Amino acid sequence: MEAAGGEESPEVRGAAAAAEPSFSGSRATSAKPVWASLEEATQMKTEGNAFYREKNIRSAIGRYHRALLVLRGLDSEVLASVKGFGPEIPALTTEQEALLRNTQVDCYNNLAACLLQRQSVDYARVREYSLRVLQWRPGDVKALYRAGVATLELGDAETAKQYLTQACREQPNDANVRKHLQRAEEKLNRELQKEKAMYREMFSSSLKSSSGEGINQTNRAGEGV
Template sequence: MEAAGGDESMDVQGEAAEPIFSGHRQTSVKPVWTSLEEAAQMKTEGNVFYKEKNFRSAIGRYHRALLVLRGLDSDVMASVKGFAPEIPALTPEQEALLRNTQVDCYNNLAACLLQRQSVDYSRVRDYSLRVLQWRPGDVKALYRAGVATLEMGDAQTAKQYLTQACREQPNDANVRKQLQRAEEKLSRDLQKERAMYRGMFSPSPKSSSEEGIYQTHRASEGVLASQLSPPNEASN
């Protein structure tokens, strides 16, 4: 499943860290709509960079958008209460725009990470799971969480994500391909486990060898005994 240009997002370790509130209270706050529109514009710029395959610049834009939105997120601000200015309660429309922009940015960050030569699958999974917290049925997030989890070695959990994604988009070839990969890995792991248990309970080569030596020794004793016994008397 390829990233869709307008909805993709990206995130990279070491680039544009998330904001940390210090003990100093900020002196001013932008109007809510101004911040929301600023974040949406940054996301749009990131989408343009993504389409141009300029993933580094796209990552920067998506990160900046998330930094702006962080100051409006009531869940985040609750943890820094007393260290940051109070924000007014968002209207339902503002709350929807906030979440939709966050979802798009995290989705697109995961997509960008998957385009890098060295993929940080842990981050891909984490950002996809953030999306799924807000939008449980998001197919892109389910797909990327499945791919990342599979690459990290957990085929069972990966199968759960990819099975759900396949239910949502049964005709998507990429989803079906990754689901097949997960199922094949589970099958291989099961075969290895069965082989291991067979090896634990089957006779070891050493035991078979010792039994053969014992039988040979017993046969040798029989031959020697027959040679030492007196010959039978001839019958009349």
């Protein structure tokens, strides 16, 4: 996989902004019934899925981003931080709350999948979106796998191994999960061997230094009359 780099595209920045509190999002969503907003977000997600299947990654990212913007205006966690600004919206029913959260989870999961398809992968974003999924759905195998891959590419093999090990427990026959888990273990082993070699060199240098001091002391003792 390619290393992260390059300028972040507008649609990816928009997806990140969808997770931040916004007064305008609350006002815009409150102008229409809750179910209408939820249906709009679900439709955006469905269109995003269609674009993803067609390998139109840019358009897919745009649809998931728009879905998250709509849902932001209904999210109780977001609205709690901006309470008192803009009109209030009715509390969501249990069914509405479940649909909102499931749609958010799907969009973040799919955004992470989209980013992994780009020529220049922003692994930090992949990890961020995957961790958002795991916050709401801790055992999600796809999010665990993508968080593991992204974390490994970002250089943290130990944490990556934890994500990938959990994903492997859930799907032991998944070849991709096993492959990246093996990569994490091999990287950890290389780091361990490198650390051992460094300590051996330090120990060897210390012995040579001590030996040299002993010889000098012996020579000085033989110089006496």
